[in-house]
Amino acid sequence: MIAWKNWNRILLVALFLGIFVISGLFYGIQPGQATTDANRDTRIKLTVSATGNIKIAPDQARTSLAVESFDKELGKAQNMNNVATEKVFAALKAKNITDDCIQTSSYNIWPEYNYGRIKEDASPEIIGYRVRNEITVTVKDLPNLGAILDAAVEAGANSVNYIRFEKSQLSEVENQALAEAVIKAKSKAQVIAAAAGLTLGQIITINEGGVYSYPPEPPIPYFKDESGAISARSEVPVKPGDVQVSATVTIIYELLPNS
Numbered sequence: 001m002i003a004w005k006n007w008n009r010i011l012l013v014a015l016f017l018g019i020f021v022i023s024g025l026f027y028g029i030q031p032g033q034a035t036t037d038a039n040r041d042t043r044i045k046l047t048v049s050a051t052g053n054i055k056i057a058p059d060q061a062r063t064s065l066a067v068e069s070f071d072k073e074l075g076k077a078q079n080m081n082n083v084a085t086e087k088v089f090a091a092l093k094a095k096n097i098t099d100d101c102i103q104t105s106s107y108n109i110w111p112e113y114n115y116g117r118i119k120e121d122a123s124p125e126i127i128g129y130r131v132r133n134e135i136t137v138t139v140k141d142l143p144n145l146g147a148i149l150d151a152a153v154e155a156g157a158n159s160v161n162y163i164r165f166e167k168s169q170l171s172e173v174e175n176q177a178l179a180e181a182v183i184k185a186k187s188k189a190q191v192i193a194a195a196a197g198l199t200l201g202q203i204i205t206i207n208e209g210g211v212y213s214y215p216p217e218p219p220i221p222y223f224k225d226e227s228g229a230i231s232a233r234s235e236v237p238v239k240p241g242d243v244q245v246s247a248t249v250t251i252i253y254e255l256l257p258n259s
Contacts, residue, residue: 052180209248216241
């Protein structure tokens with residue numbers, strides 16, 4: 001009998017607890033969580049973003065050259081390519097390009113096939129092998145870039161893949177771009193706050209959105225003649241544009257009532 005009374009009491013307690021939890025959920029009160037006006041962030045906030053741009057003259061150029069050779073025999077194609085590449089290296093060094101500024105970026109060999117008049121169920125005939133050696137060259141003497149490219153082409157480089165102008169040291173310029181972005185963001189925030197009849201308060205958060213550099217458009221110092229062979233323009237004049245460094249920041253300010 002006593003055990004049955006105890007069981008009834010347990011059921012009643014559980015029932016009341018269930019009703020309390022359901023009522024709390026209905027009225028927006030969750031167990032273990034209480035919110036008060038004192039804990040809420042009632043500050044007026046303003047989020048602004050701005051980009052700083054700094055332009056600076058490049059002090060070096062990076063170019064990709066290639067020596068491509070073809071022969072019916074693989075060994076001869078490789079030997080032709082090796083000889084031509086060594087001549088290009090020698091021509092670059094004669095123009096005061098040091099070894100640390102010359103790097104082989106890729107070396108590829110592939111067969112070429114004759115796909116004409118292939119008999120049924122027959123494989124295409126290999127007619128020769130092509131060897132391509134690509135070289136990346138860093139030129140720090142920009143006024144002589146045209147003459148350096150001329151010398152490389154005359155020595156055996158038969159492809160100029162790209163020319164990219166760069167600034168060797170960018171850390172100081174990147175910091176200048178970041179500082180300009182912060183100044184622009186603050187100026188924008190002051191204008192918005194004043195227009196809204198408020199005063200700009202302290203910074204709540206500030207985040208960097210990234211720093212990027214953009215090289216100028218490269219010149220086109222070489223062209224292909226009617227036969228498709230690359231030709232050098234004697235003493236190509238090189239007048240590169242500026243390298244642009246951009247930095248973006250996002251700042252959240254507190255806005256205060258005018259006193």
